[in-house]
Amino acid sequence: MSKLREFELSEDELKSDIIVVNSCTVTNGADSSVRNYISSMKRKNPNAKVILAGCGSHSKGEILFEDKKVFGVMGHSEKEKINEILKIEEPFYQIGDLKHIDSTIVEKFVGKSRAFIKIQEGCDFRCSYCIIPAVRGDARSHREETILEQIRKLAANGFGEFILTGTNVGSYGQDHNTSMAQLLKKISYIRGVRRIRIGSLEPIQIDDEFMELLSEPWMAKHLHIALQHTSDKMLELMNRRNSFNTDMELFNKIADRGYALGTDYIVGHPGEDEKEWAEAITRVKELPLTHVHAFSYSKRDNTVSATMKPEIKGNIAKERHHELTELVKAKNFAFRREHTEGLEVLLEKGKNGIYHGFDQYFNKVEVKSEEDLSSNWVLLNNVEVTGEGNKAEL
Numbered sequence: 157m158s159k160l161r162e163f164e165l166s167e168d169e170l171k172s173d174i175i176v177v178n179s180c181t182v183t184n185g186a187d188s189s190v191r192n193y194i195s196s197m198k199r200k201n202p203n204a205k206v207i208l209a210g211c212g213s214h215s216k217g218e219i220l221f222e223d224k225k226v227f228g229v230m231g232h233s234e235k236e237k238i239n240e241i242l243k244i245e246e247p248f249y250q251i252g253d254l255k256h257i258d259s260t261i262v263e264k265f266v267g268k269s270r271a272f273i274k275i276q277e278g279c280d281f282r283c284s285y286c287i288i289p290a291v292r293g294d295a296r297s298h299r300e301e302t303i304l305e306q307i308r309k310l311a312a313n314g315f316g317e318f319i320l321t322g323t324n325v326g327s328y329g330q331d332h333n334t335s336m337a338q339l340l341k342k343i344s345y346i347r348g349v350r351r352i353r354i355g356s357l358e359p360i361q362i363d364d365e366f367m368e369l370l371s372e373p374w375m376a377k378h379l380h381i382a383l384q385h386t387s388d389k390m391l392e393l394m395n396r397r398n399s400f401n402t403d404m405e406l407f408n409k410i411a412d413r414g415y416a417l418g419t420d421y422i423v424g425h426p427g428e429d430e431k432e433w434a435e436a437i438t439r440v441k442e443l444p445l446t447h448v449h450a451f452s453y454s455k456r457d458n459t460v461s462a463t464m465k466p467e468i469k470g471n472i473a474k475e476r477h478h479e480l481t482e483l484v485k486a487k488n489f490a491f492r493r494e495h496t497e498g499l500e501v502l503l504e505k506g507k508n509g510i511y512h513g514f515d516q517y518f519n520k521v522e523v524k525s526e527e528d529l530s531s532n533w534v535l536l537n538n539v540e541v542t543g544e545g546n547k548a549e550l
């Protein structure tokens with residue numbers, strides 16, 4: 157939005173002259189909501205120019221443009237030029253390329269204290285169910301100096317926590333002959349940097365150099381490591397690069413260093429029969445997991461998984477999703493009960509004396525206080541552990 161210099165943002169798309177649809181294409185469902193939204197805008201505001209942007213422009217842009225459903229199509233690499241593109245008066249199809257790397261790396265700020273820094277884009281993996289590499293291109297890293305310069309500026313302005321993000325964050329550095337561990341060390345030397353979180357890592361990206369950093373005080377004591385499944389047959393069908401035995405070994409090693417551990421997990425992918433699921437869930441019980449992002453598999457056209465059989469019924473996937481999230485919720489509760497002291501929490505802006513923030517283990521904490529604690533770091537001992545989260549009073 158910072159690039160939109162000569163346009164005014166409107167809250168009401170029915171009164172707008174231009175509607176930019178920043179679309180997602182991860183699932184078929186996302187694709188059809190974009191199509192429905194575009195047709196409804198054509199009906200409700202026929203004079204507006206509808207422009208398709210985001211991942212959907214790479215998967216559905218051509219067809220929607222040919223069918224004259226949209227006025228223009230703008231690919232990822234073109235986002236930075238949005239101010240110029242919106243001035244184009246003739247229908248346009250500007251898809252750009254998938255090798256481009258955006259120069260804007262600060263993705264978003266939370267209050268005045270946490271910043272999300274995009275360190276890379278794209279992905280070299282080819283998981284069977286995923287369309288992302290096709291619409292985001294192969295992995296490419298941002299220049300180290302750009303990242304460090306940005307963090308230096310933000311740290312000088314009071315930001316203390318940095319969250320490193322990207323499409324496949326852990327692949328950072330492979331194209332620049334450096335590594336995630338090298339980058340982390342350099343960020344930690346910047347004055348004012350107090351805590352660094354990594355959005356997500358793949359098990360095979362965790363090497364000895366990275367493991368050596370686990371005891372550094374600036375590392376958030378929570379890692380999100382994407383496993384996606386715990387059955388080896390499913391991992392193979394999903395064309396993943398991890399396997400359960402090595403995942404288990406890795407998780408135990410990291411948990412032994414006092415870390416909380418989260419993961420992404422897909423339930424209901426084709427082939428996940430009763431036997432596989434029974435084994436998978438038993439294995440989840442053994443894993444030292446504290447957080448989970450569980451997804452019910454959703455078919456995506458033009459992926460390998462879309463042709464796989466047997467498919468799993470929606471209600472079964474839903475039950476498995478529930479079983480998994482409840483299990484990890486209980487594990488998280490047990491972890492929090494054992495970690496009630498020495499919690500370092502960065503609070504966000506508060507309301508009516510109630511503040512929220514996350515501790516080093518990525519658990520949410522609610523703090524009650526008469527003082528203004530917005531954007532403050534607080535050290536909490538003896539927090540109250542409840543089903544919904546941790547609570548404290550200061």
Ligand code: SF4
Nearest residue numbers: 279281282283286288
């Ligand atoms: S690693 Fe992630 S982004 Fe890359 S293909 Fe697999 S699921 Fe998609």
